[in-house]
Amino acid sequence: ATGVKAGELIKRLMKETNQLYGNNSPVEFDTAAMIAVDNNIELVIKRQKTAEEELIEEFEQMMENVDPEKLRPRPPVVTIMGHVDHGKTSLLDKIRKSNVAAGEVGGITQVIRAWSVTHKVLNPDDPNEELLEKQITFLDTPGHEAFTKMRARGANVTDIAVIVVAATDGVMPQTEEAVNHAKAADVRIIVAINKVDAPNANVERTKRQLYNLNLLPDNMGGDIQFVETSALTGQGIDDLLTAISLEAEFNLADELKADPDRPAFGTCLEGYMTAGEGVNATVLVQQGTLRPGDIVLCGANYGRVRTMYNDHGVAIEEAGPSTPVRITGLGGVPNADDPFYAVDELTTAAKIAEAREKKDREASLNRFQAVKDLDSLTAA
Numbered sequence: 001a002t003g004v005k006a007g008e009l010i011k012r013l014m015k016e017t018n019q020l021y022g023n024n025s026p027v028e029f030d031t032a033a034m035i036a037v038d039n040n041i042e043l044v045i046k047r048q049k050t051a052e053e054e055l056i057e058e059f060e061q062m063m064e065n066v067d068p069e070k071l072r073p074r075p076p077v078v079t080i081m082g083h084v085d086h087g088k089t090s091l092l093d094k095i096r097k098s099n100v101a102a103g104e105v106g107g108i109t110q111v112i113r114a115w116s117v118t119h120k121v122l123n124p125d126d127p128n129e130e131l132l133e134k135q136i137t138f139l140d141t142p143g144h145e146a147f148t149k150m151r152a153r154g155a156n157v158t159d160i161a162v163i164v165v166a167a168t169d170g171v172m173p174q175t176e177e178a179v180n181h182a183k184a185a186d187v188r189i190i191v192a193i194n195k196v197d198a199p200n201a202n203v204e205r206t207k208r209q210l211y212n213l214n215l216l217p218d219n220m221g222g223d224i225q226f227v228e229t230s231a232l233t234g235q236g237i238d239d240l241l242t243a244i245s246l247e248a249e250f251n252l253a254d255e256l257k258a259d260p261d262r263p264a265f266g267t268c269l270e271g272y273m274t275a276g277e278g279v280n281a282t283v284l285v286q287q288g289t290l291r292p293g294d295i296v297l298c299g300a301n302y303g304r305v306r307t308m309y310n311d312h313g314v315a316i317e318e319a320g321p322s323t324p325v326r327i328t329g330l331g332g333v334p335n336a337d338d339p340f341y342a343v344d345e346l347t348t349a350a351k352i353a354e355a356r357e358k359k360d361r362e363a364s365l366n367r368f369q370a371v372k373d374l375d376s377l378t379a380a
């Protein structure tokens with residue numbers, strides 16, 4: 001038993017999708033997965049795959065086949081999560097600003113909601129020598145829904161979740177949700193207790209509430225790093241970056257690897273149109289190296305990469321693993337969480353794009369069918 005009542009489930013489905021559902025309505029996998037995750041339900045899918053699904057799966061498996069011998073270290077990808085108004089955006093802004101090299105002309109041109117920062121840390125082998133430069137990739141909080149959708153597809157774009165909790169409010173419902181999502185996604189968690197500068201901040205109470213969510217620091221038998229921050233004063237920002245680098249080095253060294261010398265693949269973070277450049281897609285390269293001129297399939301859209309921009313809006317020629325870039329040149333606007341692949345032939349891209357389109361069409365037909373089912377129920 002799931003412990004979820006059927007009526008509740010239908011209500012939730014309608015809320016999540018703005019669609020009507022009857023008792024026999026098919027439910028899209030992503031939606032089912034999201035509700036299952038929120039309710040700790042194991043999802044069992046028993047359905048014959050269509051020819052298109054088989055084709056897509058075969059293609060993706062082939063494209064994602066990475067040679068373990070060729071793996072090299074890559075930067076961690078970090079997502080900041082937490083209750084609304086607890087300071088996620090402010091923390092990210094502060095990290096970004098403190099990272100802009102002094103004297104950089106024009107400051108930051110923030111064009112995409114994902115960026116790389118360089119953090120200097122002491123070299124433990126030689127503390128008197130030059131600082132080591134560590135790259136960290138931050139994704140602007142994609143929201144729980146996007147996070148869950150990506151996870152349902154098996155595409156974890158995030159390695160580390162920073163859970164932000166304001167010491168003024170303490171743990172709130174969305175804090176708890178964020179923790180559950182991060183745990184379910186099996187990503188490493190770092191806690192940032194924010195707003196410690198505020199007169200009504202209560203750090204001790206906030207910590208106790210977090211311990212109750214089973215987030216325990218090492219002096220309590222756990223392995224979660226706690227950092228106290230203020231996005232207002234900048235206190236603790238460097239500690240947070242250090243915590244991320246430590247996490248990457250000591251707990252994720254095996255996972256943070258990719259092969260830069262292969263055709264690129266990764267995940268679309270957002271897609272949109274602009275008057276000047278047409279279709280834009282922000283993508284995170286997860287394996288391989290992406291270059292202008294590459295033929296790219298992204299969800300059900302494809303094309304040749306015309307221009308590729310880094311997080312400062314500068315046109316670049318190469319993007320390796322863990323690099324977020326904005327590309328132009330796709331034939332249509334892709335969705336957030338669409339996988340992308342650099343392929344050899346336009347015909348391959350066209351074939352898989354067509355299969356995806358057909359699959360998407362069938363999914364929306366199913367939704368239409370769901371509405372009809374409910375109509376016939378109410379008519380009876």
Ligand code: GDP
Pocket residue numbers: 082083084085086087088089090091194195196197198229230231232233
């Ligand atoms: P988000 O919804 O989590 O992205 O939160 P925001 O970054 O938008 O912050 C919400 C509000 O809290 C804003 O008015 C911020 O100025 C304020 N705020 C964020 N961080 C701090 C902090 O460290 N100290 C104080 N005093 N206020 C903060």
Ligand code: MG
Pocket residue numbers: 088089090
């Ligand atoms: Mg925000």
